[in-house]
Amino acid sequence: MEERIKQIRETFSTLDPKDLQSVEKIRVEYLGRNGYLTKLFDDFKNIPNEKKKEVGKILNQLKSEITDKIETWKNVFSESTKPKGTNLDLSLEEYPFEFGTRHPISLVKNELVEIFKYLGFTVYEGPEIEDDWHVFSALNFPEEHPARDMQDTFFIEKKPDILLRTHTSSVQVRSMEKEKLPIRVICPGRVFRNEAISARAHCIFHQIEGLYIDKDVSFADLKQTLLYFAKEMFGSETKIRLRPSYFPFTEPSAEMDVSCKLCGGKGCSVCKYTGWLEVLGCGMVDPNVLELNGIDSKIYSGFAFGMGLERIAMLKYQVRDLRLYFENDVRFLKQFKNY
Ligand code: PHE
Secondary structure, three states: OHHHHHHHHHHHHHOOOOOHHHHHHHHHHHHOOOOHHHHHHHHHOOOOHHHHHHHHHHHHHHHHHHHHHHHHHHHHHOHHHOOOOOOOOOOOOOOOOOOOOOOHHHHHHHHHHHHHHHOOOEEOOOOOEEEHHHHOHHHOOOOOOHHHOOOOOOEEEOOOOEEEOOOOHHHHHHHHHHOOOOEEEEEEEEEEOOOOOOOOOOOEEEEEEEEEEEOOOOHHHHHHHHHHHHHHHHOOOOOEEEEEEEEOOEEEEEEEEEEOOOOOOOOOOOOOOOOEEEEEEEEEEOHHHHHHOOOOOOOOEEEEEEEEHHHHHHHHHOOOOOOHHHHOOHHHHHHHOOO
């Protein structure tokens, strides 16, 4: 008996089936009703009792070896290696897969949020469809201001006026309405102006505006905040300069330039040989605006600033045509992979 077990094991070990059919043949030959193993188990009944334990053990072992091997062959050749219910061919090579990249406007926005977060500013957001009060009246725009004209603003309805916001200063008004003082917010968002589309202008663009209202806020605070922002954004060598300007909601008002990074201030085609690049508008919140929004201008003062994200991204990444931001051409977008 032991001799036969040995023989069967040896012959079995030489088998090398090449397809499912031959595996099935082997299975019938060894484990089938008249198979070698079945016969061995029949004969097992007749061996002396004292030998049963030992022989039973090797017999069972052989059976499980053969069963396992047949199972493995079946798996190798069988269709069942494919996941059930699909026609996926897992042996195919993977499809070339590329990660997307962040849009330059999102990159600049995220960076700005991080910079101002460090100074204690939190993000405040508001609606793109606004009323006259939040975009113009609460910001001290006179009745006859040209921005209120159809030529400059997209109106959805007239009287009462419903319009697409032309700046995110409207969100600052909302923060003054809702929040307790002191207020320190930055308002990123999309804005709309009725302008002809060109390399330098678009009817849709993005802004971030900041507002800080507290006791004893001074122009020096504004200047220091903006200097910090400029150095963080454009590099520690960056210088700033403020030029007097005018906005209905700030007094005094200024426009800020940063020194041109490309030529280091010597003058080049990017800065039009001035050494400076215009970046943002800013100023001390006009006391009228504070009063219009229920804030006592004798106790509180504040500063505000606002900038176009497309402009910042243009300066930072040397993009020369604003329209590229909106075309979603992957050849353009892919260039921002490493930022
Ligand atoms: N709201 C102004 C604009 O859209 C920018 C600005 C904001 C200027 C705050 C001064 C203070 O151009």
